[in-house]
Amino acid sequence: MATKGESLLSVRDLSIRFGGIVALDRVGFSVAEGSIAGLIGPNGAGKTTLFNCLSRLYRPSEGAILFEGRPILDAPRHRIAALGIGRTFQNLALFRSMSVLDNVRVGGHCRMGAGFLAHALALPAVRREEAALLEQAHRLIDLLDLGAVAGVPVAALPFGTQKRVELARALITQPKLLLLDEPAGGLNHEEVDQLRSRIRDIRDRLGVTVLLVEHHMNLVMTVSDQVVALDFGRVIADGTPAEVQGDDAVIRAYLGAPAA
Numbered sequence: 001m002a003t004k005g006e007s008l009l010s011v012r013d014l015s016i017r018f019g020g021i022v023a024l025d026r027v028g029f030s031v032a033e034g035s036i037a038g039l040i041g042p043n044g045a046g047k048t049t050l051f052n053c054l055s056r057l058y059r060p061s062e063g064a065i066l067f068e069g070r071p072i073l074d075a076p077r078h079r080i081a082a083l084g085i086g087r088t089f090q091n092l093a094l095f096r097s098m099s100v101l102d103n104v105r106v107g108g109h110c111r112m113g114a115g116f117l118a119h120a121l122a123l124p125a126v127r128r129e130e131a132a133l134l135e136q137a138h139r140l141i142d143l144l145d146l147g148a149v150a151g152v153p154v155a156a157l158p159f160g161t162q163k164r165v166e167l168a169r170a171l172i173t174q175p176k177l178l179l180l181d182e183p184a185g186g187l188n189h190e191e192v193d194q195l196r197s198r199i200r201d202i203r204d205r206l207g208v209t210v211l212l213v214e215h216h217m218n219l220v221m222t223v224s225d226q227v228v229a230l231d232f233g234r235v236i237a238d239g240t241p242a243e244v245q246g247d248d249a250v251i252r253a254y255l256g257a258p259a260a
């Protein structure tokens with residue numbers, strides 16, 4: 001197991017092609033345990049493709065992903081949450097007619113140890129697990145200020161609140177690494193400020209390492225310890241927010257090459 005400051009996640013020489021497009025080209029970087037890392041890059045740079053490789057939705061053609069020092073590309077997709085990697089999606093993936101509480105609880109079932117038969121028979125072990133899950137769901141609902149709407153169907157809530165529900169649902173799997181795909185997308189200024197402190201709370205209070213893909217530069221640069229910049233599927237910068245913000249290749253990628 002990685003100790004604080006060591007790499008929790010290492011991406012090594014990761015490549016993937018779609019037809020003629022090289023979406024990721026020998027991408028490599030590491031994320032230290034207990035840190036907040038931001039992944040930036042212009043549209044089409046490969047950020048979502050990288051997330052999809054990390055959550056095993058895509059299979060890279062080359063390279064390796066190590067989590068806690070162990071390769072995970074051979075792990076079946078449904079084991080990823082149980083290994084300790086959670087994620088949220090750019091487009092919310094919630095059960096819209098279900099309540100906030102039920103959406104959060106449902107996310108926790110992949111971590112439950114009791115088997116199918118034990119569930120069917122409602123054995124005491126299952127009842128204990130269900131009770132622990134309910135308690136954890138309420139804790140996360142409180143952490144994310146969702147207490148007042150716990151019984152409300154998700155479809156009836158404003159977008160910003162739904163995004164918090166998705167965050168709570170991703171956290172109930174007790175991930176060591178949380179992948180956030182554009183958490184600030186569609187949020188107003190005040191909600192982005194709240195999101196910044198929530199991401200810090202998640203790291204500081206729950207001890208979760210965070211990797212976020214985000215276009216909102218102010219959020220990425222103020223919340224991250226490390227920023228990795230991609231362009232055309234390649235890592236063009238990897239360092240502190242100040243280093244990456246001042247990097248010539250990053251400035252060129254965002255502003256375009258100066259006219260000849």
Ligand SMILES: Nc1ncnc2c1ncn2[C@@H]1O[C@H](COP(=O)(O)OP(=O)(O)OP(=O)(O)O)[C@@H](O)[C@H]1O
Nearest residue numbers: 018021022023041042043044045046047048049050
């Ligand atoms: N399933 C796919 N089939 C074909 N091409 C794909 C697929 N997924 C991604 N691509 C291509 O790979 C490249 C990287 O796309 P990706 O969505 O990862 O970029 P991104 O950095 O997340 O962009 P954005 O910020 O716009 O979300 C793009 O050229 C995209 O068209």
